[in-house]
Amino acid sequence: MLKALKSGATSYYPVFMFTVSSLIMLSLFRLGYFILFDERILAATDLPNYFLLGIRADIIQVGYFTLIPLLLFPLLNSSRFHHTWVRFSLLWFAFCFSVMLFMEVSTPAFLLQYDSRPNRLFFEYLLYPKEVIGTLWQGFRGWLLIGGITLTITIYSLTIVTKHLSHHLRARTPHHGVAWLLWPFIVVITLFGIRSTLAHRPANPAFFAVTSDAMVNSLLINSSYSVAYAAYNLKHEAKANRVYGDLSDEKVIQIITSEPHLQHAQFPLKDYPTVHFQPATSQREQPLNIVIILEESLGATFVESLGGIAATPNLEQLKQHGWWFENLYATGIRSVRGIEAVVSGFLPSRARSTVKLSNSQRYFYTIADTLKREGYHTEFIYGGEAHFDNMAAFFSGNGFSTIIDQDDFENPLFVGSWGVSDQDLFKKLHERLNAAEQRHEPTFTLAFSSSNHEPFEFPDGEIGPLEQPQHTVNNAVKYADHALGEFFSQAMQSNYWQNTLFLVVADHDTRVYGDELIPLSKFHIPGVILGADISPHKITAVASQIDLAPTLLSLAGVSAYLPTLGQDLSRSDIAPANRAMMQFGDNFGWLEGKDFTVLTTDKETHEFVYDRAKKRQLPSNKPLSPKRIERIQAHAMASSVLYEKRVYYVPKAMP
Incomplete structure (x- = not known):
């Protein structure tokens, strides 16, 4: 034998x-x-x-x-x-x-x-x-x-x-x-x-x-x-979004940098054409710590005041303490799209997210890169495996000093298919913020939740289920909200509260479906900025995830050069842009007020009027001017132009 x-x-x-x-x-x-x-x-x-x-x-x-x-x-x-x-x-x-x-x-x-x-x-x-x-x-x-x-x-x-x-x-x-x-x-x-x-x-x-x-x-x-x-x-890096128009790269840059909210900005670098200096609206002796809590799949579907079910009572309470976004829209339907928009302020694209693409693994802008240059310690905390969706590589190459994932949690309360529970995540976040406060070290943290992810596993006995069986999306959302509420009850009593600015925002809604070119209602997400000296305030204008990074930096007291095209919503001297953009498969959407325009890859333009109360898109008889079409095409094409040219970054040698 x-x-x-x-x-x-x-x-x-x-x-x-x-x-x-x-x-x-x-x-x-x-x-x-x-x-x-x-x-x-x-x-x-x-x-x-x-x-x-x-x-x-x-x-x-x-x-x-x-x-x-x-x-x-x-x-x-x-x-x-x-x-x-x-x-x-x-x-x-x-x-x-x-x-x-x-x-x-x-x-x-x-x-x-x-x-x-x-x-x-x-x-x-x-x-x-x-x-x-x-x-x-x-x-x-x-x-x-x-x-x-x-x-x-x-x-x-x-x-x-x-x-x-x-x-x-x-x-x-x-x-x-x-x-x-x-x-x-x-x-x-x-x-x-x-x-x-x-x-x-x-x-x-x-x-x-x-x-x-x-x-x-x-x-x-x-x-x-x-x-x-x-x-x-x-x-995955084909000229994905150039299909929406025939504008030259120069024309695209000229249009996107001429938006009303950027009218006072100067763009000093020819090689990095969107880089401009953003002065902070909040003048602080010491800039605030910044914490972004990215909530997995927690869309407006689950927020009662936004027209959803009553699954997030704690989030509803948080809006009483800060800036509440009533018309905030995600740029896509995947977590990496939420990361790309919230952390980098990057516009949506048909191509794979820049979190995964090779040209953006180094020298690609993130808010962490800005804050690291300002002396902040920057870190990413995730209850699952950080290599998922290439997050670890993207973050470590673009400004994040520390990455904490599932292997770094000792004796977690609960471990499911996607990692430790949200309660474990927030316990770790609380510990890290306390430690940074004791070291008097300015800190930026991105914390990404995972409990609200199919198969919707979470610890028994923590919530009264909304329905049976237990492992459903509605119950998972209620648990995620429960963990979030527990964390903020602690945070508000902690020494770091007065020195820290928090953003709680969804990466996207749960499963997106619908027979429209873009099911707009499924892009509607909650968002709230609170902490430190932030007073209650409602933002009713249409806003996009790409507006969050510049707004956070400004409220925290950080003046810096940015390549972002989002609006600093803390500026009272400029009218809100009142627009959002999103990508759904091959279709690019542009919502401005109630007017909703969809571009398709055959260069057709479809115009609707959006009824928010009924979550319906009605055909519009309003003709689109050539200038408006050109503006929307430029924003649709911008992601490909900026990515291919590798110019979405702030070079080190800036004044």
């Missing part, structure tokens, strides 16, 4: 050898990077984590390379085709090993230049070989020579080894029946290695974003994986 097993495994020797040699090679390079950046790596993580997570990431890439010959194996598992299998697998694995080696040899120079492993820039710059070769020769001549010599020696050695192994394996007679029995087990193990986790989503680069140092996070994966993932993301 042992002899037959050994004979059957003969066919898989190329797979085993490739896997082991690749993991050793990638680990040795990772050791080299540690020697180069040891202080920075040790400041961000410990050595066992650095290497073990690295091996885990390497297994993913190696698994992808081995999967192709493994899936072809059943077609070649016979005496007749055995020699073909041996030759093909050895040549394939020699090629894959060379690719990985080439990428690793190329990495040190890229790291020194861009503070990251090779990514999208790596293959973008292949379009400019003259400039790239000149740069490498002038600035990284040593690395270029070492890399070239190493690659040449390795390819020559692989040629000799492949020839020797081919001759050796072809001389052996494998047991094809046992090889058949081994095949499904090897394939399953390979697939598990590629997935790397039993969580809701397979591992991705964000899964390995475990530190606040984006460069160290990039070292945890390998360069082949980094470049392959960036290439994969290209399909």
